[in-house]
Amino acid sequence: MVDWHSPEVLEDNALAFNKSIHCLIGLYLWEFVNTLDFDWAVISGEQKFRWPLFFYFYARYGMLGVLIGFAIALNVTKTHIDCQGLFLFIQIVGNTCLGVASINLSIRTIAVWGESLYVTIPLAALICGQFGIILKSVTNVHASFIFGSGCSIDSSESTLFAAMYLYTMGTDFIVMCLMVYKLWYKRRHQHRSRIMRLMFVDGLAYFALAYVDFLIPSQIFSLLDLNDVMSVIADGPASILATVASCRVVRRLYRFRSPGAEIYRSAALWLLAALFLHSVSVMVNRRVGITIGCIH
Template identity: 40%
Template sequence: MTDWKLPAEIQKDTEAFVKLMHSVASIYMYEWFISLDFEWDFLSGKKRFRWPMIFYFLNRYFLLLSLIGIIISFDKIEGLNCQALFTFFQLTGNAAIGLVSINLSIRTMAIWAHNRYIIGGLVLIILGHWSLILQGVQVTTTLVPGVGCQIVQSHSKILPAIFIYSMCFDFIVLSLNTYKLIGITSSPSRNLRGRGRLTHMIFTDGLVFFILAFLSNFVATVFLLLNLNQVMGVIFNVPAAVISTIVACRAVRRLTNFTFNRPEII
C-alpha cells in the first residue's frame, strides 16, 4: 500500500501536480481564447452590457489571473515570494469558484422569471458561500532553490467546507432548474415559441453544464477530505475551478445569446 507521506511520494505527486496544472491552464486559456468574440460583441456595441455580465467577466478573468499565478509559481525565480503569490492566486481562484455559483444562480433566476422568493433564497446562499471564501489562504508554501514554490502545508478545514458548500449549492441550482423545466414541459403553454426554445436550450446543454460543475466539485471534495498529503489534498482544486468556470461561462453565453435574440422571454 502506498505511503502518501513519504518524501519520495510527495516529490512524485508534486511533479504530477505541476504537469496537471500546466495541462489545465492550457485547456482554460484555449477556452478563453476561442470565446473572445463574445467579449468583442460588447466592446463593439453589438450587445448591450447588462449588470449580470459583471460576474461573468470577473469569473473569467479572476480564474485566468489565478492560473497565470500558478504557472509563475513553478518557475525557478530567485527571491520569489511564494506565499504572496499563492495568496494572490488562491484568493482569485476561490473568488472564481464563488462567481461560478453566482453565474449559475443568475441563469436559474432567469429560468424562474425572476421570482422574488427564488432570488431571495439564492442571494442568502450566495452570501453564506462568500463568508467561507473570504476567510483567506489555506495553503502554506516556501521557495525551494532550483525547484520553485512548493506546498508545505494545506489547511484542510475551510477548503473542504468551500467545496462541499459549492457542491450543495450546485445541487440546489440543478434541482431548481430541473423542477422548473419539468413544469414548463408539462404546462399547456409549452408550445409558445419563446418558452419552447428556452426549454430546448436548457435540456440540450444547460443541465449538462450544471451536472459537470457538481461532479468536478465532488471529486475535489473527496481528495480534500482524504488529505493523503499536502499535494494530493489540493491536486483537483484547480481542475474543479476550471471545469466549473468553463461550464458556467458557457451557460451565461448561451443564455445571453438567447435573450439577445428574444429579449421578451427573460
C-alpha cells in the same frame, strides 16, 4: 501501503501537480482564445452589455490571472518571489471564480422563476454563505520559495477545502433542482419553451460537468487528506472546468436572440451582485488587517 508523507511520494505528487497545472493552462488558453470573439463583441459595443456579464468577465479573466500566477509559481525557480502572497492571490481569485460559477447558474434559475423573491432571497442567502466559506478558506494554504524548485506548498487545511466544495456542491444541487422543477412543470408557449429548453440543457450540462466530474473528486481528495499536495491537487481542475462551463452557459444564453426577450432586468438580481462585491470587499479588508497585524 503507500506512505503519502515520504519524500519520494511527495516529490512525485508535486511533479504530478506541476504537470496537471500546465495541462490546464493549455486547455484554458485554448478555450480563452477560441471564444474571444464574444468578449470583443461586448467590449466594442456590437453586443449590448448587461450587468450580469460582470460575473462572466470576472470569472473568465480572473481565472486567466490565476493560471498566470500558477505558471509563475511553478516556473520561476532562480529568482526569489513571495510565494505566500502569490498563493494568497491564487486562492482568493480562484475560489471566488468557483463561487461566481454558482452565481451564473443562480441568475438563470432566478430568471426562470420570474425573479420571484421567494427564490431570489434564499438563493442570495446560499451564495452569501458560500462566499463566507470562501472568505475563510483563502488563507489556508501556506507556501514558501525553494531555490531551484520554485514555490512549494508547506501546509494546507484540508477541512476547509472539503467544506467549501461540499457547500458548493449543495448550492449547485439546490439551484439545479429549482431550475429543473420550473422548466419541467411550467413550460408555456413556444417562445418561452425555446428559452427554457436552452437554459435547461445548458444548466444540466454545467451541473453534470462541474458537480459530478470535478467537484466530487476535489471533495474526495480534501476529505482523504493524504498530504498537503494531494489535498489541493484537484482544486485547479474543479475551479477551471466550473468556470469554463459556466461561461459557456452565459455566452449561449446571451446569444439567444428573440424579440423582447430580456432576462436581466430585475432589481432583485442586483442582490446577488451586491452580496458578491461585499464578500470580496470584506475578504480583502480582512487580509489587509491580518497582514498589518503581522507586521506590527
